[in-house]
Amino acid sequence: xxxxxxxxxxxxxxxxxxxxxxxxxxxxxxxxxxxxxxxxxxxxxxxxxxxxxxxxxxxxxxxxxxxxxxxxxxxxxxxxxxxxxxxxxxxxxxxxxxxxxxxxxxxxxxxxxxxxxxxxxxxxxxxxxxxxxxxxxxxxxxxxxxxxxxxxxx
Amino acid sequence: xxxxxxxxxxxxxxxxxxxxxxxxxxxxxxxxxxxxxxxxxxxxxxxxxxxxxxxxxxxxxxxxxxxxxxxxxxxxxxxxxxxxxxxxxxxxxxxxxxxxxxxxxxxxxxxxxxxxxxxxxxxxxxxxxxxxxxxxxxxxxxxxxxxxxxxxxx
Amino acid sequence: xxxxxxxxxxxxxxxxxxxxxxxxxxxxxxxxxxxxxxxxxxxxxxxxxxxxxxxxxxxxxxxxxxxxxxxxxxxxxxxxxx
Amino acid sequence: xxxxxxxxxxxxxxxxxxxxxxxxxxxxxxxxxxxxxxxxxxxxxxxxxxxxxxxxxxxxxxxxxxxxxxxxxxxxxxxxxx
Numbered sequence: 001x002x003x004x005x006x007x008x009x010x011x012x013x014x015x016x017x018x019x020x021x022x023x024x025x026x027x028x029x030x031x032x033x034x035x036x037x038x039x040x041x042x043x044x045x046x047x048x049x050x051x052x053x054x055x056x057x058x059x060x061x062x063x064x065x066x067x068x069x070x071x072x073x074x075x076x077x078x079x080x081x082x083x084x085x086x087x088x089x090x091x092x093x094x095x096x097x098x099x100x101x102x103x104x105x106x107x108x109x110x111x112x113x114x115x116x117x118x119x120x121x122x123x124x125x126x127x128x129x130x131x132x133x134x135x136x137x138x139x140x141x142x143x144x145x146x147x148x149x150x151x152x153x154x
Numbered sequence: 155x156x157x158x159x160x161x162x163x164x165x166x167x168x169x170x171x172x173x174x175x176x177x178x179x180x181x182x183x184x185x186x187x188x189x190x191x192x193x194x195x196x197x198x199x200x201x202x203x204x205x206x207x208x209x210x211x212x213x214x215x216x217x218x219x220x221x222x223x224x225x226x227x228x229x230x231x232x233x234x235x236x237x238x239x240x241x242x243x244x245x246x247x248x249x250x251x252x253x254x255x256x257x258x259x260x261x262x263x264x265x266x267x268x269x270x271x272x273x274x275x276x277x278x279x280x281x282x283x284x285x286x287x288x289x290x291x292x293x294x295x296x297x298x299x300x301x302x303x304x305x306x307x308x
Numbered sequence: 309x310x311x312x313x314x315x316x317x318x319x320x321x322x323x324x325x326x327x328x329x330x331x332x333x334x335x336x337x338x339x340x341x342x343x344x345x346x347x348x349x350x351x352x353x354x355x356x357x358x359x360x361x362x363x364x365x366x367x368x369x370x371x372x373x374x375x376x377x378x379x380x381x382x383x384x385x386x387x388x389x390x
Numbered sequence: 391x392x393x394x395x396x397x398x399x400x401x402x403x404x405x406x407x408x409x410x411x412x413x414x415x416x417x418x419x420x421x422x423x424x425x426x427x428x429x430x431x432x433x434x435x436x437x438x439x440x441x442x443x444x445x446x447x448x449x450x451x452x453x454x455x456x457x458x459x460x461x462x463x464x465x466x467x468x469x470x471x472x
Contacts, residue, residue: 034190128368
């Protein structure tokens with residue numbers, strides 16, 4: 001059984017997709033699926049015309065990295081064909097159009113779960129990885145709260 | 155209706171995912187899904203131990219770019235929420251672990267089709283975009299042939 | 309007594325005005341007991357403490373879970389990363 | 391007569407030994423007629439010509455399609471990009 005690379009980190013640095021892809025590409029790899037999230041500047045909500053100046057992200061870093069490792073484990077259990085996994089959350093002050101999060105999965109072929117695995121990864125990150133964001137606009141800051149309550153064992 | 159960016163090209167240059175992502179990220183964009191394909195060095199096939207030294211890609215470039223535009227149009231018809239689309243195929247001599255193709259779709263949110271749209275994009279590219287590859291190994295070269303026959307109107 | 313560390317993040321930090329405190333709690337205090345102690349210390353955070361998520365040593369924890377010796381406990385709202 | 395350009399890619403280039411030829415074909419020649427003409431010119435490519443994909447002016451074309459004046463026709467195997 002080859003050693004499959006798993007990268008997970010909380011970082012204040014700019015995401016580098018090409019570099020991360022290279023780190024999870026093995027000689028047996030033929031396909032990768034990435035999800036990235038970005039700060040939206042114009043968010044349509046309740047008919048109001050809101051404008052985000054920036055988001056302020058914070059993390060409980062050691063727990064967040066542990067939970068990212070757990071998300072990667074869950075992906076490997078569900079899609080054993082996945083080879084490399086990268087999960088990176090950027091924190092700090094992030095402006096519109098900036099990539100904030102990345103989930104990438106590689107495999108030999110595109111039909112063995114890379115799309116589903118990346119989708120699962122971002123869904124789980126938003127459920128269990130302790131990261132929070134505050135939206136800063138012209139009228140001050142608003143914490144954004146998720147809606148998922150982790151259960152025992154998560 | 156905003157002008158949504160559509161990028162499609164055949165190139166001999168290295169793919170730059172970060173730059174392509176920036177080109178299809180609008181201020182309203184919150185999510186992106188990328189697919190990339192890479193040259194596999196070790197391909198398990200019929201129990202043989204094959205080894206690819208490199209692949210030689212060629213394209214009928216003007217038709218390939220026109221068909222990439224058609225794939226982008228098909229994506230927009232099926233997933234009207236998609237904002238930016240990038241479809242790039244690299245050609246020339248490409249070695250194992252090198253990204254060869256990229257399909258990326260952006261949207262405001264991750265739940266409005268970006269994963270499905272990127273998946274559709276790579277499937278259609280492999281069906282109708284005139285690009286061919288020849289596998290070069292220790293025993294010479296073998297053209298790889300697809301299995302899809304386009305129908306009238308494609 | 310058991311000296312634990314309690315960390316507060318996001319809205320819980322705003323409610324308590326604290327990032328990190330060291331606290332002596334009785335042996336075998338459950339999470340619910342810690343919340344009661346903290347509600348005495350931060351009376352205006354009582355509602356927030358009822359709704360907070362809790363972790364013990366970087367795993368999610370729940371009202372009935374006993375806080376082990378020297379634990380790192382954290383309190384925070386529903387996560388919203390991405 | 392109608393002067394057209396015919397391009398060959400991948401295995402079709404190997405079979406014909408050509409990348410690009412200029413060819414005079416009768417007016418209103420269909421794709422099937424062009425294949426017959428090419429089979430006379432490249433006898434050992436007859437099988438490949440039966441199976442080739444064809445485009446006219448960068449859109450897929452089929453045996454019954456008439457080749458318009460000055461067309462750019464291409465012949466190639468099933469695509470295998472990605």
